[in-house]
Amino acid sequence: MRKHVSRTLIGVAAVSALLLTGCSGGGGGADSGKPNLPKGDEVSTKVDPSLKKLLPEDIQKKGSIDIAVDIPFPPLSAYDANNREIGFDPELGRLLGQKLGVDVVLSKQAFDSVIPSMQAKKHDIIMSGMNDTPEREQTITYVDYTHGGFAILVKPGNPKKITGQSALCGKTVSVQKSTIQGELLRATKCSGAPVTVMELPTDLDALTALRAGKSDAYSADAVVADYVAATTDDGKAYEIVRDPENPAGFNPVYSGIGVLKSNTQLVDAMQKTLQALIDDGSYQKVLERNHMEAYSVKTAEVNQGGKTQ
Template sequence: MRHKNRAVTVRHVLGVASLSLLVGLTGCAGGAAPAAEPQPISTADIDPAAAAALPEEYKSAGVIKVASDIPYPPLEMFDENQQLTGLDYDLAQAMGAKLGVRLELQTQAFDSIIPSLQSGKNDIIMSGMNDTVERQETLDFVDYLHAGFSILVLEGNPENITTVLDLCGKNVAVQKATVQGEILRSYDQQCKDKGSEPVNVAELPLETDVQTAVRSGKAAADVVDSAVATYAAKTAGDGKIFDIVKDPANPAGYNPVYTGIGILKEDKELSQAILAALDAVIADGTYDEILAKYDLSDYTVKETGLNLGGTKP
């Protein structure tokens, strides 16, 4: 998803626990995002294989801290009551139930999200981060989505953008530190070959800032993960504001990539526990239900595994 640099830029778990352990994301000081009141974990929900794989330190703590660049709808966002919701939130709750611990989302700027693991502030990343070969030098990924990026324009497509090369010479906004910016710059020569200037890429701190730039006319388009574009086109504002450019040659979006949960490479046991938890959530049908809830069923992974980025789906 986040084809972030996040390159991602679109951008949990654990042993048999007592009934008093909570699943979900609780609000607290120090960066935890506010979430709905978590529900007690039932021992019946715990998956034995996932729980057995989890390192003892996380079982003892009863929590895994999840670095997440919030908001990034529909993966991480707030509802009308300012409670955290979204696909990653729901998936974190479901995986936490399998592992018997709390997965607590911590607000973290995307450009500092990997360092937050390296410093010990957070344990894993769940923030629409794309699984790339470059990132695999530092992280292992448990991949849970597969999607490309799309071009989001104002309703009615006033600048008649039909393909990515129609962005040549135009102001285009992307979220800072994302792969999308690099991808757009990779078209520089093709733009020159067609007699146009390169894409003028503006990198803004948040995806909400990017969408505001398009709405205000400061940018002709937003280049963003297809899942995010789909959600924005359906839900932004009180009425329809955006359209997605449909390129027949790229029906799944441009440059499809895997999106994964990032874990430091040295934390091999934690990676295996999270993979087991995802497998358990897929096996009981919860994974499909969560993706359908956010209209993201087109982006399911066909098989699970570590570090699928760079391989064919």
């Protein structure tokens, strides 16, 4: 979801350390208890009272929207040195709240539990770079906010000579549990031995497996793989394998804001609010701030994953 990386976001090593101390939720990290609004050089927008009226009554009454975010997953999400949630998802989430005129509560949630947690009413929406797939659409409605594929990381020098997805046949690839990459890799057409998919609890675990030689490659959303390759050990820890025919990554898919399928009123509010952020230019600025502009969408559409796969 981006081509190049600056130091706007903290590096992977710092993310790993902050993971041990990062807050598990609550509207603004070090500023917990205060309204969770954009601050510093973060992108800001103006409130639109007409959009707030679209929200379900329970959210209007409590005056806040609870967002589940898998942290860390840079550049989509991370903690800064003050335990403030940063990255595309937290920053876009704050913009949604600001446009709607409600507070935002960002809750750290393991990726493989975000849907059950929302079903249990522990949060209102999911913003975790979640791919929009037909299977997930059986439970979740997506307001799609990015479009991109996955990329492959290998060790420096590419000792296994991996040149693309088909070259992963007979190899072991580490991925984060419950991500679409595992499904896509298992579906790889191989004339001989299939791809062995090593699913691990966190994205950091999957990266560590590659670095330790337990896997031959690592796969994640292109935006994440690109970030890791560019920032870890000054770009010397990994090499990225790209799809020469698609700069946005192998098997591009939509990702978006997840809302319970039954909550049609909230889906409508999220779609119209995201469209308002696209129209006023703040959505594009958040993408650019996080170097994800190659993965933008032009309009806020719903459930495009089910239409294109």
